[in-house]
């Protein structure tokens with residue numbers, strides 16, 4: 001990738017890592033930092049001009065290159081397979097799954113700094129990677145942790161705005177309300193009102209984005225404690241990293257839950273640009289709405305059952321299986337239950353995907369976590385049975401393009417194991433994680449001066465006439 005300048009040091013480590021990777025040609029990403037610079041902002045400041053030049057060159061030299069044909073099916077089918085967005089922080093391959101700045105999930109687990117030896121990656125490290133394209137050092141990650149802590153104070157009016165909602169409001173409604181209430185502090189909006197030039201848009205976007213990422217776990221934890229723990233709020237603990245502190249504020253302090261939260265936030269952060277939440281954030285921000293407005297909109301998309309809410313649906317569905325068939329159900333009973341779900345016109349939550357065509361690597365790493373930490377958990381064993389039972393049934397249906405499990409099929413049983421049993425809350429965890437990916441890209445959107453989104457829409461009549469003419 002031209003993105004990175006070559007680095008000569010640490011070549012031993014590099015060649016070891018290259019050997020570990022089975023991805024020969026795609027190891028171009030691997031650039032280990034030699035810089036001792038701990039400041040993310042100044043790193044970005046250095047990177048942005050070269051990326052602006054790169055985009056300019058791409059436009060001027062290749063602007064007219066065709067990327068494929070748009071069919072009527074694509075227009076009617078939710079724009080599947082239509083390349084139409086620039087999204088720098090991650091790329092999804094249908095067979096292989098997500099890569100964050102070129103790194104697969106197992107590679108992130110190996111390369112990103114962890115809280116302990118061979119532990120799960122720290123989400124701050126992923127944030128650094130998404131923003132700079134470089135694997136950070138532990139020192140850089142610690143500095144970023146501190147910076148996020150220093151930005152984490154949430155103004156009181158945000159809690160009051162949430163308190164104005166009934167406690168029975170869905171946790172995602174409460175989270176999105178809180179994020180929208182955070183907007184009054186937007187540095188981007190203030191700077192825009194003062195007439196900031198376009199070339200500087202990225203700076204207040206960076207300020208808003210880091211503050212939002214820092215504050216959203218506090219808001220998320222407030223929602224949880226308000227709904228499920230009689231409003232007994234647990235203050236943040238500045239000695240903890242981002243994932244562990246979030247877990248702590250929710251009320252879960254076991255070392256395993258801290259590890260799970262680090263992994264959870266890391267793998268849910270970003271999934272390229274076309275999914276509903278990422279695309280919504282990007283679209284809204286393209287109108288120069290600030291990161292708070294854009295991310296609140298993204299959360300509303302994440303709250304839909306075909307997207308982020310599926311993690312809630314999965315645990316509720318799994319519990320309904322146990323209620324009907326008991327914990328020690330046979331595979332035959334399980335098959336019958338899956339068919340019953342399908343015949344009642346519902347989807348099997350946690351299976352299928354708009355882009356992926358194999359088991360989601362985000363599912364696999366959660367499965368590995370479960371095999372390591374909770375192999376005997378009865379619900380984990382049920383999830384494993386579903387992995388065997390559901391794909392052949394969905395294949396038999398004949399219309400499902402991807403019968404394999406996605407990220408949401410697994411997360412609930414892990415959280416449930418450590419005591420976070422309230423399934424209705426699960427999408428909030430997903431939302432907190434997504435702030436990292438969506439805001440990272442928003443900073444680059446402004447740094448690269450990406451355009452207002454305005455695709456063309458047509459009517460059925462227009463399509464009918466067009467097809468008649470071209471027949």
Ligand SMILES: CC(C)(COP(=O)(O)OP(=O)(O)OC[C@H]1O[C@@H](n2cnc3c(N)ncnc32)[C@H](O)[C@@H]1OP(=O)(O)O)[C@@H](O)C(=O)NCCC(=O)NCCS
Nearest residue numbers: 306307310347348349350351352353354399400401402406
């Ligand atoms: C994720 C999802 C929305 C992708 O939708 P998609 O891109 O339209 O998927 P497909 O092209 O494979 O869909 C073709 C058909 O199979 C159905 N299908 C797909 N996944 C299914 C599932 N898990 N259970 C039952 N039917 C499913 C679709 O509903 C569609 O049916 P239709 O033609 O009658 O409308 C879909 O797989 C789904 O609803 N999964 C369950 C919800 C879920 O887990 N969401 C989280 C995604 S990360």
